[in-house]
Structures are given as C-alpha cells and as structure tokens.
Amino acid sequence: MVDAGTVAVATQMIGDAGLKAIGAGIAITGTGLASGWAEKEIGSAAIGAMAENEALFGKGLILTVIPETIVIFGLVVALLIK
C-alpha cells in the first residue's frame, strides 16, 4: 500500500500537466494496441483469402482497416485531455 503522503508528494512531483500527459498516453496506447490486435487477426485472415483469390484485395483492405477507427477515437480523447 502506498500511503496518502506519498501519493501527495508524487502528485506534486508529476504535476497536473504530467498527469494529463500520462492520461493522454494511456488513451493512445490502449487504443493503438487494440487496433493493432484487431487488425492482426483480420489482416492474417485477409491474406489467407487473397492467396485463394487475388480479387479479394479490395475487400480485404477494407475489412482490415475498419478497426483503425478505434485509435482515432483514442487520439481524439488524448487531444481533449490536453
């Protein structure tokens, strides 16, 4: 357990701006990882489908980039925190 005094000191050391920056960082990190994870799954499946039929490139690309919106949300949140 961290006692209240330590928290106060730490908060003082980091400062409001620092906490905001950490928050923004978490927003980007989390959403970035989430996008990447989702795209990894879809992307590998899309490549598999393309190996069968090259004409599926367009559809594969679309499906792969759909989760990218997640990280855009993260970016918006990060900018709002600032």
Added chain:
Amino acid sequence: MSRPKRMTKAVIVGHKSVLKGTIDSLHDSNLLHIEDFIEDESGFKISKPFQNAEEASKKLVKIRSIANYLGIERTKPVVQKTNAVLRELDAKLDKLDSDIAEKIKIINKYDTDLKNIEAKKKEILPFLSINLDFDYYRGYENLEVFAGSVKENLEEGLISRVTPAYELFFDANTKTVVLFVAKTDAHKVAEVLQALEFKELRIPERGGVPSELLKETEQKEADTSIMIVSLKAEVESIRSQYTDFLLASDEVLSIENQKAELPLRIATSGNAFVIEGWVPSDKYDILVNSVNDATSGRAYVTSIGIEDEEEEEHIPVEYNNSKSVAPMQEIMNLYSRPKYTEIDPSSIIFITFPLIYGMILGDIGYAIILGAMALAIKSLVKSDAVKPLMNILLYCQISTFIFGIIYGEFLGFPLASLHSEGENVAGLLPFWNTITLFPGISGEEFTFPVHRAHMVMTMIGVSVAVGLLHLNLGYILGFINISKHHGLKHAVLEKGSWMIIELGVLFAALGYFGVISGLTNVGVVILLFGIVMLTMGEGIKGPVELPSLMGNALSYARIIAVGLSSIYIASTINTIAFGMIWADHSKIGLVAIAAIIVFILGHALNTVLSIIAPGLHSLRLQYVEFFGKFYQGGGKKFNPFGYIRKYTEE
C-alpha cells in the same frame, strides 16, 4: 456522376453454313459480350468445336511450352501479317521444336556428366597428399587395406604396438589414413582405428596417381562446362531469332482457338444457331452491318428488350468515363465493379480521393517531389498497369500542392511566420506573415496559412465537417440509386431519414450549447422523427446502426491525425539535420555532410510514407465510410468476343 455504358441485348440467328462467317465477323468487330448458353428444355444444344480446334490448341501448347522454356518476354511488337505467319507456322514450329528438343537433351546429358565428374573429384581429393596409385589399394591375398579418415592424429606407435608388419600413410591435414597390414592382424588394427572414429572412404575405381587423376578430372570438368555454356549460347541465339515468331504465332493461334471453340458457348439445333449477347447500344448498328456484310444478309440480327430487374442487374458493365476520370476506374476495380443499375462513382472519387489525400499531406515540397516522380515513371515505364496509378498519384499531388499553399508548408517547414498565443515561429519566407482570420475551437485561432500543428482541435472540427459533407454526398447518391429502382418512398425512408437525423442532432447541439436558444427540443423532435422513419425504412437494423454515424464522422479526424504525423516526422528530420550543422561551427566540414545525408535519407523515407499513409487512409475513407452509404458493386466485366492484336494484322 455517370452510369455504366448502356447495353443492348442482341440475338443473332442463322443457318449453320454461315456460322463460321458470323463468328469471324463477330471476332473482328470485338463488340459482342457473348452470354454462354446453358442447355435447357428448349431443344437447343451446345455445338462441337470446329475441326481445327484440336490442332490449334496442340500447337498452342507446344508454342507456349517452348516460349516458357526460352523465357520469351513480351517486347516491342513487330507486327506481322497473319497469313504469312500461318503459312510458315508448321515448318518453323517443327524445326524449332526439334532443334530445341535436341539441345535440351544434350544440355541435360552434360549436366549429369558434370555432376558425376564432381562426385569423382570429391572421391580423389582426400588421397591427394598420399601420392599412391589407386591400383595398389586392391587385389591382395594376405594384406588388408584400411583407407579412410579419423578424427584425431594417428601416432605410428599405436599401430606398431599391435602389429609388426605394416605400411602407414597419414596426412595430418585431412586426417586421411591409408594403412596396409597383414590379414591376420587386421582385427586388432581395426579396433585401434575404431577408437579414433575411423570412417572408411570410397576408393576411386580407376587406377592412377591421385594428382594426375585430379588434373584429368578437372580438365574434363572445364571442357564440359564450356560445352554447356556454348550450348546455352546457341539456345539464346535461337531465342532471339524466334521471339517474334513465337509471339506472333501464339497470337494467331489464340485467335484461331477462340473462334474454333465458340460453338461450345452457343445454342444450336440440327441446322441453325443462336448467339445471344450484349453490345454497347451506340455500337449496335456497327455490329449489325458487319454481320450482314460477312454473311450477305443470311444471318439475322435483332435486338430484344430487357425482361426484368433481375436480368438488368446481370448485364455486363463497361465504364463510361472521360479520359481524365478513367484512371479512377482502377480504384473502383480494386473494390468491385459497379452493377449495371448503379451510379458509377468514378467521377466523384476523381474529386474526393485527391481532395482528402491533399488535405492529409498538404506540403508543397512533397507535392513537387512526388509529382516529378510520377511524371518520370509515367514517361519511362510503358506498362498499361502502371500508367493509371501514376495518373492518380499526379492528381493527388496537384491537390497536395494546393493544400500546401493553404497550409504554408514546405518539407515540414512552415513557410509563413506565426505570431499568436504568445508564440513566435519563424517561417522560411521572411515576407510572409500569418493572418488571424477568426477564433477557432477551444481558444485556438484560425489563421491563414493554416498552421495545422498549432490549431489541432479546430482542424479536427474541420476534418469532421468535411467528413459529414462526404457522408451526406454518399446518402444523396444512395437516395438517387434507391429512388430509381424502388421508388421515392423507399429512398426517403432509407437514406433521407439519415439526413433528417443529422439535422435533428445539429439543431439539438446548437440549442444545447446556447447558440440559438430553445432549439434543443425542436432538434430532439426532428431526431425522433428521423429514427421512426429509419425504422420504417430499414427495420430494427436501422436504429442499431445509429452509433455508426458518429463513428463514421469521427473517423475523418484521421485527416488531421495522419497529416500531423507526417509534419512531425519531417520537422524532426529538419531539427536533427539543422541542429547538426549549427551546433558547432568549427567542425562544419564532416558534420555538414552527415547532416545533409540525414536530411536526404529522412525526407526520402517520409516521401515513401507520404504515398502510403495518406493514400491508404484516403482510400479507406472512400471505401468504408463513403461507399458504405450507397455502393453495392459486383458488376460483371464487359468482355467482348474478340482479341486486341499486338503482333499480327490481317
């Protein structure tokens, strides 16, 4: 905004005696997309291919296999007369075939020889330093010969301890042992050798001294290699001699084959044939005339009306765009060709795709570099596949250049100086100062030129606003598509409802933030009205999809996000490079060179990224957000019966 080329359904009927003439004229005109006949209860059957089909395909297979072996590439076409090619074809093909077959056989034989020689050489090598004739290794009654290799050094004492009579040869470098002992002591010696991990070596069958044998083998190897090289050169000369012939005859035979096999795709009865297909409406008369000319009017051509909507959807699709819009068809094909009944959005993405690309990149420097690159590649590479892509890249760079002026950016440097919010940022051009136009979002100022890095929130707002315009354009197109095929009511309920919902949200937001008081309730009422309409139009799936509207609109925030990442990469490179030059004036020589390298490599990297990132994101906004609102795709390609000749002419 255009629709695919209008098509007319043409039916050609005639006696079988004029079938060949009809097929020839259809093939030459290259206008009719033939619908394959599927046998049904009508009594018509598909016919048999013409007699020459089998022979033509046999020759075609032979030609293609030879061309494949020789590695024939499609070069600048030398146009030859079809008749001349056909006349010479058989004789030339036979000669070529026998020449090549013989050469291949000899080359293969020499290749095997070479492998055997190498194996022999490997056998000789370990015995090289023990210069003993290989005939001495065999043929003894009372002597045992051990020839092989060991892992450690072999001391002579080890052998002399177990047997008095022996003759030992040992090469310390290769650890090769050759040992002659009396048969009676052989098993003792074998044990000693076993302890040293003795491995037997094959003794070459030919007698002779190793060094001489090696010299002989190497000579043989060199001779064989020379033979192979000279044979390959002969094959190469055959290749260059026959390239034109192979390409031309491939083309001639492909055409023959296409014509000969057409009867398999059409309906025939005992004496008559029926060919059904699609022809562009404006070319229908040309088709009629050419068939009539070829058969002296003995084949009957007529057009018939389109039966129902189901059939209309399956009409083959030929784009109908102007030359400047045509490159965008590649982007359409990548997604899916439009259906015959749909609006072809090529001419819309001709504007929106470069527009969004330019909004993302927006840099004069990169626009010039990439524009020059596109022009250079376009003039150097003659490939038909590359040209449209370079044209698209060029369109994008024009838009990037314009946005570069609006943003005032050159390779990541701001061109105009900025004095606002207590910040002073110097620009590259001393005479250009930023003008503040009006206040932006969250305390930022909207300026000209637009300093994107200093007005992020405002630019997010602008991006989303652009997105909403783009999305509504999609709804309008969807509205047009649906009202044409399912009536105005459906269009209003399915697509119009979305626009009413947007209006409701807008009113509610204006009221809530107190811009215009009392509007909140009006907005909510409009919103509910829109949702009810949507539910009537699309059922329960409509309201479920409501949040996607917000997702789609926010997705356009990537316009500024990806743009900023490009700016930051560029300005980081600039900071590093200029920091290196100005950090220490005394050592300017070497550091300056390093700085220039950093500058060039860094911007080269960012240039490559500048094609990929804005391109993919702009593409995605078209495909996912924009097309999702109205586009179905899945049209069949218009593929007329004919052949575009490259290497031959009539």
